Amino acid sequence: MNGDVPGLRHDATVRHITDDERRARLAIRHALAPWGRVADPVAATRAMTVLHATEPPTVHLSVAARVDGVTVEDVERALYVERSLVKQLAMRRTLFVFPRDLLPAAWGAPGDRVAAQEHRKIAKDVEAAGVAAEGAAWLADVRGQLLQALRAAPEGLPAREVRAAVPALDRKVEVRPGSKWGGATQVAPRVLAWLGAAGDVVRGRNAGHWRLSRPSYTRMDTWLGEVPPALPEPDGYAELVRRWLWTFGPGTEADLVWWLGATKAAVRRALADLQAVQVSLDGGAVGWVLPGDDEPLDPADEPWAALLPVLDPTTMGWRDRDWYLDPLHTPYLFDSNGNGGTTAWWNGRIVGCWVQDEAGRVRVVPRQELPRDATRALEAEADRLTAWLDGVVISSVYSSLQMKSARLP
Structure with a gap:
């Protein structure tokens, strides 16, 4: 089973999924477009497979970006009272928030x-x-x-x-x-x-x-209260890859190896166990989707904007990011270790970051000149996030160069 294969022919035997279609999937699967937001913190976490939890506020802000009307107390209740969401050290020695039923896969793999x-x-x-x-x-x-x-x-x-x-x-x-x-x-x-x-x-x-x-x-x-047994390693990786493919697919073998912190052998075995379907991607790479998930998806008719926190799972979901991030912007929006700072999204692409002033007001800092409708939509998201934070100022050890420079007087 091959990974990336440059020059793969886009013929009738292999479905081709364009970058536009990948961005349309992202809008829906990641619950980021206003019409695709979900009901509660557990649904938001399931939509993303897991949430990054290296920095505590990322969990709350990732949920707030995907759930209308959610409160800090709603997130805390899921984490500490209902315990339907659980913090677990797993992939790449990183702390994540898992839906409770996914823990056996993490423990076993x-x-x-x-x-x-x-x-x-x-x-x-x-x-x-x-x-x-x-x-x-x-x-x-x-x-x-x-x-x-x-x-x-x-x-x-x-x-x-x-x-x-x-x-x-x-x-x-x-x-x-x-x-x-x-x-x-x-x-x-x-x-x-x-x-x-x-x-x-x-x-x-x-x-x-x-x-x-x-x-x-x-x-x-x-x-x-009751700890289910860990899944055997092959089953654990297969379940994680299954959920990743639903959230992030199509993705490449290299994306999965990086995201899981696993070996190529483990990823290839999981793809084979799932009978994953090979597709071709713009640029000639080989991608993978779940069986039955290769039906065409039209790009969204309505444009959308989103503001995501440091290390949000959408930002950090793939190793290869050129289809949603201009490579020239990477040094400004990611640190030297590949950790993503805050991001501003327009129609499935990262176009900048966001920062706060001393009063907690959110301001979007674009990396490029944006259309007027994009500026208006991002400003509306900045107002939404400002209201949600209600004066709380978030700091981060993973501030990007763009975030740091935007805070200079």
Whole structure:
């Protein structure tokens, strides 16, 4: 099964999906066009497969972009009361919000992969630091101590109390000695990340404002009440690829490998298991869609605008972005590690970013001259977002160059 194949012929045996059609799919599948918005936070998350949660406000703002009339309290209720949405460390060692029923796929596939990688690295560093002769045995011991401590604290423990409850975690170990990126780091966050990826521990209630990250760590079985078994790895990847194809398809093999943080072999097996359908894309690449999802889709008649937060899943859904982002704009809207800042969208293309002033007023900063109707529509979205934020100013460690320059006096 091939990935990108330059020069693929657009003949009758392979359906061709143009960039215009991909942008039309994006408007509908991602619930971004005003006529395509969905009913609640769970529906918004399902529409996107998962939401990025590296920065807490991204979750709320991604939902607000896709649900009319939603409130902060609605999002918090889904996360912390109903627990229909759950934070899980998974693909690319990134924190996401998952619909609850998708967790077994994460635990069995990308979460397990990340957990194994973290386990190896921590064990190696613990041994090198002289903390223990057998890093794996040390990790097994602190895991047991931590899970026991969390069982005695069903409401969860913040990070500082985790270290107090398990003194063995209240230490630093040297990472990459001699490297300019090396240094002494706390071991507790790394152990929590390992157990989070494995599905043993979950980020529970947030003690701070919704725009800040101050989680309490809780046992997954305490948080969910009943923990379903992890899916076998092939089934886990197949389910994640199935949902990704519905949200983001057509996409390339390279897109999937990047998004999942998986191997080509795992992606190819999942595509084969799903009997995914090959299509051709503008530029000559090979794309994939689910069986039956290759019917023609006309571009939307009505233009649409959207303002999305830092690391929104629409911005971060594909590795290859030329069909919705001018490559010349990438250095201004993404940081050097490929993290997307805030984005302004017009008819399925990123055309700029948005920033706030000290009073919380949202302002669109275009990268190019826009038609008058685009400017009006984006200004209307800026007014909508300003009203939703109600004076709350969002800061980010992933601010793009365009965001930073727009804030200069």
